[in-house]
Amino acid sequence: MALFRPASWTGPRRSILSPWSSPALVVLAVLITFVLTAGPILLAGANPIAAYVEFLVVPVTSGFTAIEVLVSATPILFTGAAVAIAFRAGYWNIGAEGQLLLGAIAGAGVGILVGGLPAIVALPAMVAAGALAGAAWALVPALLRVRFGIDEVVTTLLLNPVALLVVNGLLHGPWRDPVTGFPESPRIAAAAEFPALLPGSRLHLGFLIAMAVVAAAWFVLARTPAGLRLRAVGLSPHGARFAGIDVSGTLLRAALVSGAVAGIAGVSEVAGIQYRLTGGLSPGYGYTGIVVATLGALSMPGVALAALFLGDLTVGASSAARALGIPSQLGAVTQGVLLLTTVGLLALRRNRLTRGIEIGGETVAGDVAAGGLPSAATAISEEGEVEQE
């Protein structure tokens, strides 16, 4: 166990105070992002400092907006955890968006059907259906990867627009609201609605489930043999195989669990916020999950912090729009820039640390900064035909 203790992300163990430790790097990425986004804020005629205060501080100063931060963090806690689980195994699941939508379809379907049942039956049924649907949507790219070594980046990505088309096909066809005629599904049964955690607020059971999923994922990854195997495969498929680990099986399980967690995100949005399937259910939560996972250094505590941070930013972006007249789309700009500065800095660190050290050209797949085509490498190693690149 000790051999694998230095997490793939942080590389060689390093003091948390080192300027190259992951937390320091993420803080630096946030600072660079603020410098880069000062331009658009100035163009909008606002003071960048005032804007950042509005962005980050104002949301947590009132009870109402602080709760909204948790509401905004809920779906991206799920998708962030989903992406982090897959990335840690070296499986590049870019398809959380589609898996979320399939989960939403299944959740809405069960939610509409369970009218007569008590909530204690209805809610678990919905969550299970969503998890299964998300995992099913993740199955084909995962099988292609472990069977044929077909790169999962493109296959998982391309299934996202397909999932959105399935949603639209349902909403314009069989599930169109029979009463209003709008492209929205009928409302789910009252028993299927996630209860509010605080009376009168939008914070719902989904937040608790999300925190439980993140905690469980942390426990499994950090404290169980299955988690150790997953991290070992992500660090080095060749090494893991040499150590007798079933690389294909581990990858397949990581991909399916990732899809299932993303699927629950869809259920949570349907049952906690929308109460029906709608076309605008997800403004890209699956893609934001990639931002959350990267920012959280692929660790579960990191994912929780990053999701809360981005939730804060989302609520702050709309309050800045009202107070300072900065278009709320600045929230999306910040997310994109943040992702780019974080991967850029991580890559910089990797190059700096490996300068002069020959690491045999092997891709360290668990490191999001590394590129490489782990799929092909793994597939080859499965057969043992070709040795390490």
Place this chain on the structure above:
Amino acid sequence: MTFTFVFDLLAATLRNATPLVYGTVGETYSERSGVLNLGIEGTMYAGAFAGFAVAFTTGSPLLGLLAALVVGVLAGAVMGLLTVTLGANQHVSGIGLTIGLIGISEFANRLLFQGGELRRIEPMPLLEPLAFLGAPGEIFHQYGLTYIAFLVVVPLAWWVLQRSSFGLEIRAVGDNPEAADAAGINVGRTRYLALMIGGALMGIGGAFFTLAVLGSFTLDIIAGRGWVCVALVIFGRWRIGRGVLGALLFSLLFSLQFRLRILPGFGELPFEVLLALPYLVVILALALSGRNVAYPGAYLKPYRRS
């Protein structure tokens, strides 16, 4: 079914294929140099917006086109900075670029054209060089950008990639950067150039919507067509000719479905099934070819001199 229907269908096919052709050729250049550019969706979006914003402000569609091209080159350069200079993960960089570019376009859209009425520009004119043919001439009733796509960009891009020494360099750094480096090719510079050329084409492909077809900018204007291009590049096995063929095939089905919908009996098939086709066909094709998919050798790999 009359001949007019066929001519009209072919004309629509060429028109719908135009942005896909620009995007697919652009993505092919990036990927052949060894960089999967998932920034394509955002680059097309930013090209569409920048093209419209400049054309609307200056009154000149040509300046708009130039702006789309410049934005595309810049987007390609940012992708190069991340994936070539820093060696960052290509797919995460590409997704980040797409999120950022769509965000900044919508941000600027709110800032410049806040609310109010839909702003329009005079769309680029349609050319009709073969009008004297009558009905068949309708096929050639196209925008200038469509002519440029099929008569200039595709042949030139093919020739450069397959026949010129620069194209050889692109393919070399994409297949085996170590060998290319040993042969004296500047791997980083070549990848930057391929990304910037690819970005320029993506930007123009996006601007085709705002400057030619619609004459206005609307949110979600690209609507996943960048991802279609990513699919078409694989469908075409990283070859320009086959990628363009794929774009034409998809556009033909798309245009056909659009026309058949209004006929009784065809309305039953959900439109979405057809739209999902290019994605599903690519995944099916990958599954069928199994282990024989010939990815560019350095696909997804950053290059570091050791």
